Amino acid sequence: MKTAMLRSPLVAAVAVASLGMTGVAGADTHLGLEERLAELETRIAAAERRADNAEQRAELAEAQAEGRLSADEVEARLARVERQASGEEGFSFNAYARSGLLLGEDGKSISGGPYVTPAGSLGGAVGRLGNEGDTYVEGIFNYRMRYDNGARAHYRMMLADSVSTSNDWTADESNLNVRQVYAEFSDLPSFTGAFENASIWAGKRFDRDNFDIHWIDSDFTFLAGTGAGIYDMQLADNWTSNLSLYGRSFSDFDIVGSEDPGSTDSLILTSNNYVGNWQFMVSGLSAADNDERALESGDSAADSGFHTMVAYHGDSFFGLGEGNFKAALIHGQGLGAEAKVLGADGSLTEDAQATRLGIYGTTYLAPSWRVAPSILAEASKDRYVAGDDYKWAGLNVRLANELTRNFEMQYEASYQFMDLDPQGFDGRNAVSGDFGKLTVAPTFKPQVGGFWQRPEVRLFASYTDWSDELNDYGASSFGSDGFMGGQWSFGVQTEVWF
Numbered sequence: 001m002k003t004a005m006l007r008s009p010l011v012a013a014v015a016v017a018s019l020g021m022t023g024v025a026g027a028d029t030h031l032g033l034e035e036r037l038a039e040l041e042t043r044i045a046a047a048e049r050r051a052d053n054a055e056q057r058a059e060l061a062e063a064q065a066e067g068r069l070s071a072d073e074v075e076a077r078l079a080r081v082e083r084q085a086s087g088e089e090g091f092s093f094n095a096y097a098r099s100g101l102l103l104g105e106d107g108k109s110i111s112g113g114p115y116v117t118p119a120g121s122l123g124g125a126v127g128r129l130g131n132e133g134d135t136y137v138e139g140i141f142n143y144r145m146r147y148d149n150g151a152r153a154h155y156r157m158m159l160a161d162s163v164s165t166s167n168d169w170t171a172d173e174s175n176l177n178v179r180q181v182y183a184e185f186s187d188l189p190s191f192t193g194a195f196e197n198a199s200i201w202a203g204k205r206f207d208r209d210n211f212d213i214h215w216i217d218s219d220f221t222f223l224a225g226t227g228a229g230i231y232d233m234q235l236a237d238n239w240t241s242n243l244s245l246y247g248r249s250f251s252d253f254d255i256v257g258s259e260d261p262g263s264t265d266s267l268i269l270t271s272n273n274y275v276g277n278w279q280f281m282v283s284g285l286s287a288a289d290n291d292e293r294a295l296e297s298g299d300s301a302a303d304s305g306f307h308t309m310v311a312y313h314g315d316s317f318f319g320l321g322e323g324n325f326k327a328a329l330i331h332g333q334g335l336g337a338e339a340k341v342l343g344a345d346g347s348l349t350e351d352a353q354a355t356r357l358g359i360y361g362t363t364y365l366a367p368s369w370r371v372a373p374s375i376l377a378e379a380s381k382d383r384y385v386a387g388d389d390y391k392w393a394g395l396n397v398r399l400a401n402e403l404t405r406n407f408e409m410q411y412e413a414s415y416q417f418m419d420l421d422p423q424g425f426d427g428r429n430a431v432s433g434d435f436g437k438l439t440v441a442p443t444f445k446p447q448v449g450g451f452w453q454r455p456e457v458r459l460f461a462s463y464t465d466w467s468d469e470l471n472d473y474g475a476s477s478f479g480s481d482g483f484m485g486g487q488w489s490f491g492v493q494t495e496v497w498f
Helices: 002-022 030-065 071-085 120-123 469-471
Strands: 090-104 135-146 150-164 177-186 199-206 224-236 239-249 265-275 279-285 305-314 324-334 353-366 370-381 391-402 406-421 429-443 456-466 489-495
Touching: 120 391, 120 406, 279 489
Parallel strands: none
Antiparallel strands: 090 135, 090 489, 135 150, 150 177, 177 199, 199 224, 224 239, 239 265, 265 279, 279 305, 305 324, 324 353, 353 370, 370 391, 391 406, 406 429, 429 456, 456 489
């Protein structure tokens, strides 16, 4: 009780002092305001840690005075209190979640999502604003430790679930899953030379350096699985390198000439290198016995492959103003022709090849207007059948107008062109056409300002249309009853992360 009484005035004092010192009221731009508010939040969090620190110090002093702890024990525990107060040690929790309704003109649920188009099964994502009707949640549990010798340890477990039903009880449809569980060690005193600042890890995880285009819910490349690796080897003054080995498992398949099902593991050995703003990534993939997979076409499945990426992480909006941008060119062959989720597709032929381009940027057009354009495109051939040919390209633009401190209008325009020739694979037909979507979304949030401010609650109305020919593809929701194109959809959604 005493600590709580002391803490509130302390936090309030820090907040008032910070506001006065940083001049939030007189900020020239929302970017400046966002930076000042982030600084204020950091100061408040530090004040709360100091309050906790003071309380624990008092308890330890009392324990020593009563003879329950020795002086050495008190010193050891005080060192840990200091580490916890600095954020170097202790428990933390992070989360991502989205949930909403997506309704058609007749008030019934309709298909949606960034992968709703025929190109979606190939990684062709479109704008997600006003286009999602699922519930997806991630809970990330972290515990960090700092040891007396200076070494650090980080333990993480991540739970995730995804359902499309609107019911409150969804156990029968739940996809609850442990997506990550690993340990990572850094600042190891026995590491020297190129490994002095390196960290090692093992377990099941998403690679630390994955990066995505949030507005279309697509990673440039998603490296994940179960394995081990080492980060941040310093190979030269301006060159750091990561090395990892991930394992993934394909679904069971029928071995030619055998009645017994078989399975195979996909191994991905990756070298990720950073030189200044440039990233150079190369991966070799191997899946023993996958060439025995009985493909529908009669072609041989790939049992190996390679994947490469060259990316640039810009610290401006394409050199035109403040902001940032990322661009990546990706190429893969064999098992590497699944350009996004490495090692996830065992049905690729040994001659499969794919080339992908991804670009996005963020900037403020004016103090209250921000924009985030993106491009994602891919061409692949001999993917599942000799002679098949898939081409798709999409442009998405997310625009937001910050009208008050708690309300903004969001707009999104999304376009995708597809020219898909599956050569009859999986009963699919050759089609060519385009898809378009326009969305208007009044959005409420505790605080506007910046591209990554969440949580938020959105109302939305979207108009979606596509070429009639795409209804004949045979492997998407297009053409189904009540989903023919040229229609409005409406809904509400919340999105949270911290």
